[in-house]
Amino acid sequence: MLVSTIALNRFGLGARPADPPISDAKRWLLGQFDRFESRPQALAQVPSRTAVATELAEYIEEQRMFGQAGKRRLQQQPASMPTGAMPQQADEKQVDPVKRYLRQNIRQNYLVMSSARLEAALASDSPFVERLVHFWANHFAVSVDKLPVIGLAGLMEFEAIRPHVLGRFSDMLLAVEQHPAILVYLDQAQSIGPNSRAGQFAAMRGGKARGLNENLAREIMELHTLGVRTGYSQADVTEFARALTGWTVGGIGRGPAARLLGNAPAGSFQFADLLHEPGDRTIMGKRYRDAGENQARAVLMDLAASPATARHLATKLARHFAGDEPPSALVDRLSKAYLASNGDLTTVYRALIDAPEPWATQPLKFKTPWEWSVSALRAVGSRDVPAQAAAGLMKQLGQPTWQPGSPAGWDDISASWAAPEALVLRVEAAQRIADRAGSGVDARALAEKLYPGSLSEATRTAIARAESPAEGLALLLVSPEFVRR
């Protein structure tokens, strides 16, 4: 592959036929730091957080009024077996019509946002930075298996990831951990300090025991910052969970937290002192004074600055850009850039561009369904996709948008995606994309344009012998060149 092909496909999201040729690949990548739009036109139709959260709050209120039957479903929609489907109910007819209407709205929000995400990727002139947005959204994965997350997952990417993708990691971290999507997804919104005033009051009344939930604390340490097996203990997780008590969401919480925050704007981050576990906390040997909301914030800032975090993030970036087995020299280089710049992400990306490993001329990665779909649609010059079709395509290819099913996000290695059935699904999707693109696209010319100087004879021949232009295009989209980057 030429360096320009690598820049377009491995760093970027795939070439578009109308793009001007790239003369200086590194300059093209660096220039994107100036061109990137945090709020591009494609996101204009995305509903506001208040609108999404208000609908969710209304839905929750409707649940309360209509008893317990639906409540269980709302709390946690268990993922269907074996792969998660969008939560749906079997007994649709028996549901009260207001609730059904609100649920449809919530799902509609998801469809609008997943299609906006795809359109932003198709329209972007800074596809390297756009790829990094997807990378970080997967790093901080939430999953729409839980009903309250359905409408919030996209907002988290647009509000907490995009504005910070070229900034400091610590700012992105804080924005994510205070976003309603993650606070709800990882059960933080309901966590209560056992010795907080609310906890004590509940205990006195002898009511149902409510208390600490350590889910968010654990996943921040394991997945978002330090990485698993980096020296923190169960006691550190529990202490961090105590420090985090009080971090919750206005309007859409449940239980005492919701009642305490009755007037807070729906979906806003709230610190509820009444829920906060009083006292100093000791985490990984360091003492954190009880400073209310700022106690957990101080822990987060220290986690962001940790060498373990630098290494964890560097490893994931190296794996994404330089192959399933991240080269250790590249990991060291990125980790050093991170620590030397106090976690400035643009500095880390510059180190990545300057390193030799991501420029290896052979393909290093098997594209995920998302990467493959975006690059296929960019290759045929597609600019917009109907909302239902965007979500449907990703679901059918096995990577439904914002639904990895776990806070670890989607795997970033080929073994997870290069499977027999996955390949057949791509062929089917390619046929559909090619049929839609019509006969206006000449796959022979497009192939030479996408892979100048590196198109294989097998692919060239297969396209040339195809029985129709659409079939030729479908073959290009599933060719060995195109399914890898």
Add this chain to the structure above:
Amino acid sequence: MLTRRSFIGATGAAAGVATLGLPGIAFARANTDRRFVFIIQRGAADGLHIVAPTGDPAYAGLRGDFAEDLAQGAKLGSFFTLHPALAETAKLYAGKQALFVHAVASPYRDRSHFDGQNVLETGGSAAYRLRDGWMNRLLGLLPADEAKALALSTTVPMALRGSHEVTSYAQSQLPSATEDLMARVSALYASDQQLHGLWSAAMDTRMKAGDPMQAGGGQNGAAIGALAAKMLSDDGARIAMIETNGWDTHSGQRGRLNVQLRNLDQLLAALKSGLGADWGNTLVAVATEFGRTARPNGTGGTDHGQASAAMLLGGGVRGGAVIADWPGLSSGALYEGRDLKPTTDLDALIAGALAQHYSLEPRRVMATLFPESRGNAIGHPLIVS
């Protein structure tokens, strides 16, 4: 080696889990129609809520309102109760075709799902030490016509990854590609080693499945069970892995587990009925990466813990019993004061069950599937010989 504190078996069988050696089983390798299905419960299933130790004196106090769910459950002897959502499974138990093993755990002793699942699937002693899965290594122990494995998912899960060829299958909702395009893709991939291998495997599986839409949407347990049975019938796969998600019940556990378990129950029932007479030669194992805290947390759920419960089902299973070296639920007995203490080694259970099911030498099964383990395969009779 386990120490025997209080062995609890509903059948009153006198043998303990710890028995080593295995009389009366020949280790010949014969070509039969034996099948093995592994159902993984991803997310850490709460064994204390599934096979509940209702007879433990600490149980009611510890579990609070969770205990209400078990009131209607099937009694498994005097000590354990099966969650009522597992109604069909309870019938299998009554018919001596379901065996439960409690306080069981893989060698993993921390609380990360992802590491825990890696240990469960690779069969290593710690996460990421082994690069292939124990189900893939099992294929090397079997006669060629029984070493045909299938993952019921679009991609191949870790337990099945490795040097032996495995195929995968999932329902597609995309319009089928034309025969012509499929043929041309075959030609295009002929010279690409990786893609050629994947593509050939997919074509073989497709031919077997017939109409991919036939089994319905594929999102519920009954459809998955029926599909698995179909793929395991006649000259199809002999080994299959089915992935189930959604067991990570940090909150709303009572409602969520009710749905999860009903789904699992329907899956097992559909598998049995779909396999027909072949059920008699089938071993199904159900296991999770680790259990959950013995005490409910503050949000109506449970957090990550240690030991859980596993299930063995099938026509040849010596069912109608719960095997447990029961550690107890008193606070002194809990692991780190919070979790059910592991007393039975899941690796040893799987190796023991497979050795008996396939009439293989237990030590060899243990060494191949769980090469880093120092324990022995469970010798207690699990399968009717």
